Amino acid sequence: MRVTVIGTGYVGTVTGACLAYLGHRVTCVDTDAGKIARLERGESPIYEPHLETMLELAARRGGIDFSTCLGPATAASDVVFIAVGTPPLPSGEANLGYLEAAARSIGKAMDGSRFRVVVNKSTVPVGCGNLVETLVREGIGEAHPDQRRQIRFGVASNPEFLREGCAVADSLYPDRIVVGAGDPETLAVMRELYAPLVEQEFDPPPGVPRPAGLAQVRLLTTSLTSAEMIKYAANAFLAMKIGFANEIANICERVGAEAPEVMAGIGLDSRIGARFLNAGIGWGGSCFGKDVQALLHTAREYGYESKLLQAGLEVNAAQRQMVIQKLQEKLYILKGRTIGLLGLAFKPDTDDLRDAPSLHIAERLLQMGARVKAYDPIANQACRELHPDLKIRYCASPRDLAEDADALVLVTEWQEFRRLDLAELAAVMATPILVDGRNLFQPEAAAAAGFDYSGIGRAARPVVSRQLSVVSSNSSAG
Ligand SMILES: NC(=O)c1ccc[n+]([C@@H]2O[C@H](COP(=O)([O-])OP(=O)(O)OC[C@H]3O[C@@H](n4cnc5c(N)ncnc54)[C@H](O)[C@@H]3O)[C@@H](O)[C@H]2O)c1
Structure with a gap:
């Protein structure tokens, strides 16, 4: 399939490289000309193990190219991913400025030659699937006022769960793929796109072996809103789990217990699980803090005060x-x-x-x-x-x-x-x-x-x- 990925950050570059490795023809687009120039030279704009090798292999398989211009790639694509940043505003809510600009530009670049799916991979608050649809439609209306009804597209939410540092393995061998969409045509396109990943029909790239026993990846289909919520709920849970380990560790320190021993002891309980229980100086990164804050903000918009999430941040x-x-x-x-x-x-x-x-x-x-x-x-x-x-x-x-x-x-x-x-x-x-x-x-x-x-x-x-x-x-x- 022909794919455009908008945003060449941690998520977009890895997604683009992996989809091309699976055989799709990919164009990665970014407004940052410096990043695109580096990618064109075969350099990764970020430090991520195996990514440069993947970019090289991607070029040889489905094919990958890079551009600062969204229009021609979008016009030629069946699937357009939005993977731009959604950093927090001072209020805690997600800054949707980059997403809105991308969605509107996608609309302007569309024509009536094919059905396209616009996929939201950025982490966005619930309701953004609808927002993207509206903005794409507005973009179409601005560029082609007479063809508004003929230009067909669907919107999907496909949250990303990769972890920086092992993003390539996480993308090729995910625990699950979540796709939220409201219509069967959009879902069918997404199933076709991810079929090689679901069936694991590819040779593992060098240095990124397939986990033992992985024969198929579960593709979970949901409503748009549930998919958006799944991403926030997953990150909030992981942040709370680490926070819980830290709380227990602080008590351990006072009573003379050893937190690593205690965590090993509770982690062996299959209902709890051993991962994300390492006590330490707390989590960081671009996702946990921003996503928990954004979820708190959404809850407040609906009149709900989440004490647990608030305590997790504190x-x-x-x-x-x-x-x-x-x-x-x-x-x-x-x-x-x-x-x-x-x-x-x-x-x-x-x-x-x-x-x-x-x-x-x-x-x-x-x-x-x-x-x-x-x-x-x-x-x-x-x-x-x-x-x-x-x-x-x-x-x-x-x-x-x-x-x-x-x-x-x-x-x-x-x-x-x-x-x-x-x-x-x-x-x-x-x-x-x-x-x-x-x-x-x-x-x-x-x-x-x-x-x-x-x-x-x-x-x-x-x-x-x-x-x-x-x-x-x-x-x-x-
Ligand atoms: N980094 C992670 O580990 C991770 C994991 C899962 C989900 N996410 C989510 O994925 C999204 C992207 O995260 P990231 O870490 O890759 O961000 P990033 O900041 O590394 O990259 C975003 C890129 O988008 C580009 N961009 C912004 N507006 C654009 C536009 N209109 N057209 C083209 N390019 C544009 C920026 O120049 C930048 O290169 C965020 O919503 C984030 O929450 C991130």
């Missing part, structure tokens, strides 16, 4: 603050101290910094008069460019970060941090304090390496070996 905000408290407990005074952040990206295997806990922590520390250093395997440059106001000293290696630092904070659980030589880091620090915001390290191993270690939801450990240097450094800095 628990997460407090969890980020926990790092500061732990540093204060260890160092007392943060003014003039040098704090090293291990990791900046909101999670491993991405360069995405949207709503990253690191930013909040760095900002708070800087406000309090601390010096902030950071090392991220991928996101240093993105942070430097996107947040020039944050006076962070970017380091080239974990060792450089540790040198003369008063404390390290593990913010992002990158794989490479699991293999750190903790003893080497502790040895070059002014005071070997480690706040493990993701419970990545074994407390015993960190203590044996010379660290005064604290995790999240872990009983306090006695300070070993380098306690004397902690004391002397605290007094000299005062």
